[in-house]
Amino acid sequence: MGTTEKERQIPLLPLRGLLVFPGMVLHLDVGRAKSVKALEKAMVDDNLILLSTQEEVHIEEPEKEQIFIIGTVAKVKQMLKLPNGTIRVLVEGVNRARIEDYLQEDEYFEVQISFLDEEQQLTPEIEALMRTVLANFEQYINLSKKIIPETFASVSDITEPGRLADIITSHLPLKIRDKQDILETIPVKDRLEKLLGILNNEREVLELERKIGQRVKKQMEKTQKEYYLREQMKAIQKELGDKEGRAGEVEELRRKLAEVNPPDNIVEKVERELERLEKTPPTSAEGNVIRTYIDWLIALPWTQRTEDNLDLNNAEKVLDEDHFGLEKAKERVLEYLAVQKLVNKLKGPILCLVGPPGVGKTSLARSVARALNREFVRVSLGGVRDEAEIRGHRRTYVGAMPGRIIQGIKTAGTVNPVFLLDEIDKMSMDFRGDPGAALLEVLDPNQNDTFSDHYIEEPYDLSSVMFITTANAVHTIPRPLLDRMEMLYIPGYTEIEKLKICQDYLLPKQMKEHGLGRDRLQVQEEALLKVVRQYTREAGVRNLNRMMETICRKAARTIVAGTKKRVVVTVKTLEDMLGKPKFRYGMAEAEDQVGAVTGLAWTEAGGDTLTIEVSVVPGKGKLTLTGKLGDVMKESAQAAFSYIRSRSKELDIDPDFHEKSDIHIHVPEGAIPKDGPSAGITMATALVSALTGVPVSREVGMTGEITLRGRVLPIGGLKEKALAAHRAGLRTIIMPKENEKDIEEIPESVRNDLKFIPVEHLDQVLRVALMKVARA
Template identity: 50%
Template sequence: MRKKISIPMVALRGMTILPEMVVHFDISRERSIDAVQEAMAEEQKIMLVTQRDIEVENPEESDLYRVGTIATVKQILKLPRQILRVLVAGEERAILDNIEVTDPYMRANVTVIGEDEPEIAGDINKEAMVRGLKDMYLEYAMRNPKVTKDMANQIKDITDLKKLVNQVSANLPIHYTELQEILDETDFMKRYELLAFKLVNEVQIMNIRDEIQIKVKERVDEHQREYILREQLKLIREELGEDTTISDAEEFEQSVAEMQAPDEIKEKLKKEINRFKSSMQSPAEAGVIRTYIETMLEMPWDKRVDDFTDIKYAKELLEAEHYGLEEVKERILEYLAVRALTKKGDSPILCLVGPPGTGKTSIAKSLAKALKKPYVRISLGGVRDEAEIRGHRKTYVGAMPGRIANGIKSAGIKNPLMLLDEIDKVSTDYKGDTFSALLEVLDSEQNNKFRDHYLEVPLDLSEVTFVTTANTLQTIPRPLLDRMEVIEVNSYTENEKLHIAERHLIPKQLARHGLTKEQVTISKGAVWKMARNYTKEAGVRQLEREIGNICRKAAREIYESNKKKVQVTERNLWKYLGKEKFTYQMANAEDEIGIVRGLAWTSVGGDTLQIEVNVMPGKGDIMLTGQLGDVMKESAQTGISYIRSISSKYKVPENFFDEHDIHIHIPEGAVPKDGPSAGITMATAMISAITGRKARADIAMTGEITLRGRVLPIGGLKEKLLAAKNAGIKTVLVPKENEKDIEEISTEITKGLEIIFVSQMDEVLKAALKGRSSDSK
């Protein structure tokens, strides 16, 4: 039977009260306090409804659950800070119809749900339900410490099913939202099933929790047991005067017995192991010795692999991975042939010298592949501490072996191929002479007994195949350079760059960007234009970057536009790389007075250098502009002295140099210029300006001058001739002593160039200046 009543109401936060539940709670909100006081003034009855969200301060009707409990207020106790503690006894379920009044307290219209006796067929079924629920609750009570013994005994004595369900629900310490689910269920049988389900679920959760706790406890107990046993063993050994590290020492001794190493090494290790045994009282010392022993055991003292000396295989590999570089390939094949015949032979130290990006490092990789040996690369750029090479004394904090010993250790054998990269960029400071340390590494007479400061025993490096790379030989000390066999890796011609791009760079970049040659094609003309107008380098590193730029833009174009194919040609190259970055300074169209074209070598290949000279009235001053280095300034002074010594031959007045100033300028003033190859160029330009004779525009020259007009040889001839050809020069003057170098330069470069060998300035002037000299009239 249901009836509707109007009753004061309190919204509860974080708790749910069920019928037959006796509980006290604290209230502090003014509306709740007024509602309790109003209930005491009426019949002590109050409606208790749970809030959905405990954070809401002034709940509305939508913020409350629909089913609550009508309870009788048994006791009120005032606490400090305007808090009221209320003791209530839950009686009946009620449905909240609506909130009638909200101020000064909440009054609600509710429908009381009068519960009839549950209709269960047969006393046996009812008894079974009573016993089943009791058993489930008592099992739950045994496992849950929150359920008191008195509470469990009260439940045990109840025989009425309805009362049992209400009592079990009221004495179940679960979350208030789960209690609300039981309160919401107005059908008795469904409420019984829900209650039974929650009891079984809680028991299963506790079973799983107990299993996990048992496993954790077992694991902790096992670790604790091991710890206690170890401590007891340590104590026993201390009492007996034995070392606690004996087990580690035994492992080390066994490793020493099994290792492949000279007797000297094994004796050293045995001494260190004995020291390790006696270092029980000093954990810090034991740690240092342990690290040293482990490092020594990891070194491949006598482990080696035989060289793979199949020259045919090596030749095919080098041809497949590198285009050009004939001299380097020939030297590597010669080395392999010697190794095959002698079975051992001294390993030469090859030093590959050349501009960046010309493939020096990749050649070393290919040699390692050809020999089928481990490849170890040690970068020496910026190394300035001798300990980086020789290692630190093991008594120092943080001591470690040097880079050479570490490289041998990582290779796992005593005869790997070791690349010492950028050996020209090693520096020296107060921490020691790094070059001297490298001298011992690379000297075949010394490196069979190389001493690393950390290892403290000789390390045999005589079987290591050393390859070094450098951009220049200028910074390498002569004694060190003397130990190495220098092989020049010269600049690539545009034709070589084209072949390298087609064979290696384009396939590599296409694969890196997820493209195929069917999707993207780059024409020969586009590659040629990239090499000529978008890069200015001796190698191909920047060329590869530009090809990568094309691939990225092509990948986006294919992805966004669903294109099947992208074709990059000389005409549409600008769409992918933008405007041209470099243009060659072409030969002048007309012959001019005082302007002569020189040839220079730079770190990115060859370049042409236009030298301009003006003569004007003055006091005999000589001005040099264009950011010239000391060598070029000295060349200019030498040229002036030579010209003054032959001035009568060209009918130059005696007082000319006292009454005129000479200004020598090399354009591109922001670029530093230096080097011993512009002497004859500056002298020719000055004589042209002084005598008024025009210099040929289609001629370029390179060479240094002496006071007596002798022409000295120069280096970098291949790069200089290539620069002259790119600038449209037809004739090149080269020192006579460089004639032998021409034979090593491919016809691809020399074709179309008239090369004149000169040994005296007279020959230079005869070829470069127009008009007739005074003594030839």
């Protein structure tokens, strides 16, 4: 072909997915009928044919609009017919050409083309571009494994800039449209710049591919290594007879699940979690969370229970072995057993043992569990202020765990333990919630059969649990919580009860713990009574137990030192062991006194006597109260004073005494705070005695509150006050008539020695207490 010819007619061979540049030599397989005829026409003429690419690869018979208008004129070098009818030709690209017109489209495409001449001028800028393109192509070859290194050697020898651009483009794995763009760019400088941009882009893509490949390779190597090591470990474990990894772990958990036989909903829940566990990688932290949750679900007792021992005689025997007294609490437990025996199924009661420290509330709960043959769990609520302590944490939190109730049930291992909630009155609340409110569901027999713990998420039946709570005071327990519990008051032990407890429980226990038999230590009853009276002052017996410990330690040291083989503790030798007495207890006056009355008080340490003294001196009617009195006692004194003023004529008292005299009311032992609504009649009697000069009987003790009209109101703690009066040597007790029902609680030995006089009005009190009135 003469390159001077600008236009000519030529057959067209549309290419699919392939583009030929000038200077390229390659084989083509031609199979379409139109393409074969175009090829035959070229062979008849001068072996020249236009190779132009069709826009869409999937079109079998393209129209002229679907073929790029710029292609490459190529020379057919060789043609070979293959057995399948396809023709293989060897072509060489010669020159770019544009399709000006289609002359024939029926049998084959014949087109009118115009040749596109290229500039071959080599300017410094073009030369610089060529070098840059070559350098980038070299980097591309180094990164890409698809082009052999020898290709760069063949390309670097090309001196024509346009041919260099075409050959490099033909070696790049580009999209057809990108290659067509280079083919259609006639100016050499523009073509080199476009190629440079493509090379830069391809090089960046290859860099990213290499980095991703390296990362994937490392990950794959790590995974393959882990897989290989796990397979080795499995093989080793198999040889050793161990279970295999996570699969073995899941199998073991399924075996445990079958053993405990929980309800269907729990089985379904555990199975779902086991499926999740199987899919979780061994190194995943999520796996540990799921495993811990499954362990809790399996470890909880869903159906396991202990058989109750419903023998009432045995239960009574056990309770009496462990505790002296506490009749009401013991009676309530025996009632529960009796009903349980009749109905065979009773929701666990919620008992609240209320009383001072040391009276045996906690140990009584333990004895109840022993009597019923149930497991015993104790949870202390003192200082608990977080709701999650009761209901547990959500599993979304790190370190989540169930609340104390579910933890206690797991510890017990049965669904029907005796569950002690100790110090329920000492819970508090803050921004983390109100644990008292969370306990409402636990301690409500109508709700606790579906107790919901935030961690477990499944309802748990607490209705078979026998809950026992303890408290020192009721007023600090929230009202709704208090409403769900049955109160059993344990007011404290009397002096007689303490002595009995000391003889039968505390001293034998301490002697056994200190290795002392009855042949080595003997403590006389009078000495024990002195310990109770003068070395302890409490409602319970904790300090009394410590005193017994001290006596046993001293005796042990004496025996080990060889001083004595047998120690006998008497009232006289007691001080050598325990030191001087720490407390004194009130005693009756030696003779009748004017303005001094013996009152009866009830403290947390039991009953005591309290002398109230009144002194009347000339003055202007000032009333002075001393002895560290509380507001209630001050108000009682004011009420007594007002009543006497209103009854001054009937009581034979100067009506103007409040203007002529100063009155001083004093309660001795001023350092000890005193308060309570039971000193009204005592103060009134002392005032009348001081103002009239009539002495008060020394054998009379009294207790009761007074109103402004002289009525006597009921009080509490009559049992403890009567014991204190008996201990102090009093013979008569004046008490409110409404407290007559409490006399039955007083021990018979004390009742026989005391005379109880119920009164409704202060006039009755004065008739008994004042000597002049009594003799009249």
